[in-house]
Amino acid sequence: MKKINLFPEGSISKVIGKAIVLKGDDIDTDRIIPARFLKCIDFESLGSQVFADDRKELNGNHVFDKKIHEEASILSVNSNFGCGSSREHAPQALMRWGIRAIIGESFAEIFYSNCLAIGIPCVTTTKQQVEDIQGIITKNSKEFWELDLRNKKLLGSKNSWNVEIEKSTQEMLLNGNWDATSELMSNDLEIQKITSSLPYINNFSN
């Protein structure tokens, strides 16, 4: 198994690396990580199991099995990627395989926020541009790419593209507070206020 880079941490403004293309619309989280691999109490072993069934079917010819993509960290997908189950095991498996950013036409919502919660930006662009980008990656898998989150750009060796990212996602990644726990916990007083104002928590007596 290849060497895994450090997991995302702190402020994330750029992702630089080789890219890999996974074609297809509506790729669901059952395919990204089949349910039998969810029988675990940690995420550690998921990296080698990503796309397990698809890879088995293709007998070593799946993009995630090809040696030339071994170091890829930017994944290019098509539309509605990550639909279906809310399992965070899906982005965790991709991350543990080595993916650090995903570019596609559109993403399913829970998948998108699960990615953000572990520091993996999902950025979007038009169908046409996705296809152009995928064409270039496929032609030259050795090329290095840079995803610049501050300026919302994807830079290749010869071209650059504008990409979209939700403003709140962008800010959370840049500020390094995509791991929301501490920020959420810091508003304790406001949480208490809400707790005492909600009728169903107070036996409907307020």
Add this chain to the structure above:
Amino acid sequence: MSSGTLFDKVWDLHRVSQLSGESTQLFIGLHLIHEVTSPQAFSALHERDLKVRCPNRTVATVDHIVPTTNQNRPFLDPLAEEMLTTLERNCSKHNIPLHGIGSGKQGIVHVIAPELGLTQPGMTIACGDSHTSTHGAFGTIAFGIGTSQVRDVLASQTLAMSKLKVRRIWIDGYLNHGVYAKDLILHVIRMLGVKAGVGYAYEFAGPAIQRLSMEERMTICNMSIEGGARCGYINPDDITFKYLNSCPYAPKGDAWDRALEWWEKLPSEKDAVFDDEVIFDANEIAPTLTWGITPGQGISIDERLPNPNTLAPSDRQITLDAYSYMDLKAGMHMKGLPIDVCFIGSCTNGRLSDLKAAAEIVKGNHVAKGIKAFVVPGSEKVAKSAKAIGIDKVFQEAGFEWREPGCSMCLAMNPDRLNGNQISASSSNRNFKGRQGSASGRTLLMSPAMVAAAAIKGEITDVRTILNPHANH
């Protein structure tokens, strides 16, 4: 931007603060947890030495991995046993109530919370499971979250979230005999597509929705996620209140009266503004089933499978993929297609009314030769109520297996699974490649009554021909 909708009202009541960026910190009124998506969240909590902020607003059960035949502990599958022990340990460490096997309250998380009366109008509900949308049937904002967010809710009872837009899906008319809530939602998803809901909450409304029972409403909201919407809801009304009145955890006495007064103020206002609106006519819906590998690839029993060339260009490739995976061809009818396995259960259609509807078809008939058919009640309570009226016997006499409650072959994390490229008629909610436990297994989603019809005929059958043998279909 929407205003005056139930979604807006409930959202505003639960807003804690504005976070950096544009997301809101939202208070979660009820946090449901289960064995699959919580262990890593608890580990993260323990790593940071954090406590569960509101154990009394957290409820656990075990559903995904439980075997449905022999539930004696330890489970035969050591991994399943380890997951359950871990949940038990975490719940006891943090004083979280766990409705375990044999408690009389165990079952699929989206079946038990409503039947216990834990799910109530006006709440925000989160659970590490995408079908949390089910609880929207009571007029709640309920949505699935990932494990990192489970950790956030455990630690703070809140979540960072961007507000959704609201699309009203208005359903006029009446559902025809032999057409069920499942057909309705499969129809809506088929018409709008599986991506249409991204960024939206779905409000289901209109005369056909108002006539639905609570269990039917849960079937509808359950599959909002298959339409891409993270949450779906129905405005609470007398049907909602009547259902809740008999539930153990619903407010009692004076508190009930005060609750009612509050709940009645929650529905979307007459002049509410929606970000989008679509209208359907229930009368036009026939029994509907999926034929492909996404829940949007549905068809009515009367139609032929589409010719890819007549579809929108963006749908062509996935249609071809589906035909090749499912071994089907354009122009075919689904009616008459032989099947191998029949599964009645899941959080979509594993409730008492679902089992009753299927039993009505099964009664006096027998499962066709060579077909494996089984019923998995959604909860211990469903199982008990079904037994009390003898439904278990109806199924068993017809050759169905009657199992213990759990998720079972909806996602096949327990021993219930398809083999090879078996094809199943299933009352569950997902037909993705490999979903039912075999990498080449094939799933056709349909109503429990249609599954029952398929079981006794051994092939896809128009349930109306059994309900009403003399009509012309």
